[in-house]
Amino acid sequence: MTTTYAVLSEALEKRYGDVQALRGLDLAVPEGTVCGLLGPNGAGKTTAVRILATLTAPTGGRALVAGHDVTLEPAAVRRAIGVTGQYASVDTDLTGRENLRLFARLTGLRGAAGRTRADELLDRFGLAEAADRVASTWSGGMRRRLDLAAGLLTDPRVLFLDEPTTGLDPAAREQIWTAVRALADQGTTVLLTTQYLEEADRLADDIVVVDRGRTAASGTPAELKARIGSHAEVTVTAREALAGAAVVLDQLTGGRPALDEERLTVGVTVADGALTLPGIVRALDTAGIPVTDASLRPPTLDEVFLRLTRVRRAEHAGRHPDQSQEHAA
Structure with a gap:
């Protein structure tokens, strides 16, 4: 047609x-x-x-x-x-x-x-x-x-x-x-x-x-979201646990986890189907990282937008998209 x-x-x-x-x-x-x-x-x-x-x-x-x-x-x-x-x-x-x-x-x-x-x-x-x-x-x-x-x-x-x-x-x-x-x-x-x-x-x-x-x-919105994968986020019990949680998520995903010291969270992009929420929780538990919450969800369109424009600007400047946070907006 x-x-x-x-x-x-x-x-x-x-x-x-x-x-x-x-x-x-x-x-x-x-x-x-x-x-x-x-x-x-x-x-x-x-x-x-x-x-x-x-x-x-x-x-x-x-x-x-x-x-x-x-x-x-x-x-x-x-x-x-x-x-x-x-x-x-x-x-x-x-x-x-x-x-x-x-x-x-x-x-x-x-x-x-x-x-x-x-x-x-x-x-x-x-x-x-x-x-x-x-x-x-x-x-x-x-x-x-x-x-x-x-x-x-x-x-x-x-x-x-x-x-x-x-x-x-x-x-x-x-x-x-x-x-x-x-x-x-x-x-x-x-x-x-x-x-x-x-x-x-x-x-x-x-x-x-x-x-x-x-x-x-x-x-479509769904296609653009699938392009960047899902978003995994864990909330730890104390600021001292943030670095350890980031190491675990980095090892699991090969991504670059983002730490939020105020919210006590670590977030990272996960390729769709690459990980399950129980798998993330087991890895954190094995590493002895105390967490109060964990989630694995599709990205919002805001996250897609920021990621896509960030990549374009990084490419324009000749750098990896994760090398500079100033290009995230």
């Missing part, structure tokens, strides 16, 4: 004077999926989205959105996309209904068609009851949902979401996550940039990690 890609870029490059923001970025986002675009600040995420949304032109490579070349067919791309920026762009002096009707007119939906579409979206995002109150009286989560609704007025095939839940409380974030997942289930392709790795883990079908303007890694 042939996969149809809603967003596709090949060797995408962008230079701003002496700054190379993108250095050959490759993306392939299947239709009807959520793709999480992750990376440290300055990695090139925003530049990539600006190119894909036809807000700036690439200096190399090519990109297709909804089957249209962003350089050769920008008008067709704009008709196919919706864009929601990092901060809500609603006018707080207008009511929710007035905001959506204004955006509808700006996107070419006029008269009854615009009013009907605005009312549909207010109802869809649970905002109908507050629709005739000025937006300044709304919560941050409500305004963010209104902003998301505005991006859907034209029923876009592809939606670009930039940091959709920045500054929101957990309940409001959950509401946005539910709305985004529902969009993908209904066939909209979502390209999501976020600093909340839990958000990407919850929402994304696939994740692309961007670092230094290139694709550092890509795959």
